Amino acid sequence: MSTSMRQHKKPIISPLRYPGGKASLYPRLRTLVRANAMTEGTYVEPYAGGAGAALGLLITGEVQRIVINDLDPAIYSFWLAVTKHPGEFSQMVKTADLTVDEWLRQKEIYSIGSPENYLKLGFATFYLNRTNRSGVLNGGPIGGMDQTGNYKIDARFNKEGLIERIRLLALHSKQIKVTNSDGLAVIRKYSSRHNTLIYADPPYFEKAGSLYLNSFMDSHHSTLAACLNRAAGSKWLLTYDNVPRVAELYRERRREIFSLNYSAHRVVKANEVMVFSDSLVLV
Ligand SMILES: C[S@@+](CC[C@H](N)C(=O)[O-])C[C@H]1O[C@@H](n2cnc3c(N)ncnc32)[C@H](O)[C@@H]1O
Structure with missing residues (x-):
């Protein structure tokens, strides 16, 4: 393991730079992987982009397999x-x-x-x-x-x-495993499998703009919510921009507001939200 990986809590491995990339969620995801006994399992990103978190978990041995999907x-x-x-x-x-x-x-x-x-x-x-x-x-x-x-x-x-x-x-x-499907198909496929954790980071409601492929219209956000809510008994989590629509679509799920730009020295507005499936053990 390189020195930079030992020193940093968030290993930087993805060769891609990604606007809004989630590599910084690595410590949180690692905690969830461990709490849910997923270390021998598969970790799936249906909207992978730079896949920074996925690669961090794989390379540090926290999960055994990852699925990187992007449309x-x-x-x-x-x-x-x-x-x-x-x-x-x-x-x-x-x-x-x-x-x-x-x-x-x-x-x-x-x-x-x-x-x-x-x-x-x-x-x-x-x-x-x-x-x-x-x-x-x-x-x-x-x-x-x-x-x-x-x-x-x-x-x-x-x-x-x-x-x-x-x-x-x-x-x-x-x-x-690298795939090129619609994220919904990937969620449907993997949510019924044991020992699998899905982390969905779809295009945001407001911030997506022209930063990356944005195939989402309002109906896609609702279809995604229907699909994930149906799979509340599987292990998944989701991140979004913190807009009221997310609270509406996922009103029956546990949610937590967070900030990607968290810094111990600055107060930053928490503008993202995490949503959890019912069977995901939170710590
Ligand atoms: C918010 S970005 C993901 C960023 C990623 N979590 C990271 O850390 O780099 C959303 C990604 O979803 C992809 N995407 C857009 N629509 C999609 C769809 N319908 N199915 C799968 N991927 C899609 C985009 O190409 C983009 O890479």
Whole structure:
């Protein structure tokens, strides 16, 4: 285990930067995994994105298997490429040109978006995620097209560090299942299985915007709630932005308000909410 993993409570393993990423929930999820005797079990993220929490739990041995599902073909291609061809992927990282010309080339591959060539699309997705402002795939490059900003296109592309994350991931690739389904189908499939914990982090009501693929309209939020409420006897948890609609949809479930930007030195508005299934043991 690398020094950075021993020192930090939240291991940073995902090669992707994700707006609103949930890697920081790792300590809480670890507590839940242990309290629910899931250490030998499967942990499922139906809306995985950067999958920071999932990878943290797997690599620290807290769970044995993870399922990373995302409906976005670009994100799916990234996870498939990096788990199936980590060597080739690392080589691509190592030799990547960090220039605006290369950015334009990768953007073209991303825009065409052919998942048949998942290595190419997966790498383009990764390249844009690491070179764009805030990792937003449809945004512009750090430093601007003219590269006159304080930070340049390579500011978040530490090749050595990223290759190390890919190497760690590759060591566990047999324990990672990558899928490209609708999150609802994944919840339906896994909620009936024993020894399985589902953590759903769907597109938010208000914040989702253009940060990532937002396939959700109000009806999707209600369908998701119906599906999860039906599965209240299974082990799942859900996070959302703290809007009144969540309290309405999940009025019969236990809920807890929290802040992702919690800091011991600042008072931050708690603007997210966690919802728990009835059979999840809380500590
Ligand atoms: C809030 S983000 C998840 C962030 C993630 N928890 C992390 O830590 O990086 C929501 C993700 O759901 C994906 N998504 C959107 N609609 C979906 C759907 N219907 N089924 C599965 N995934 C979906 C998006 O592509 C996005 O990656």
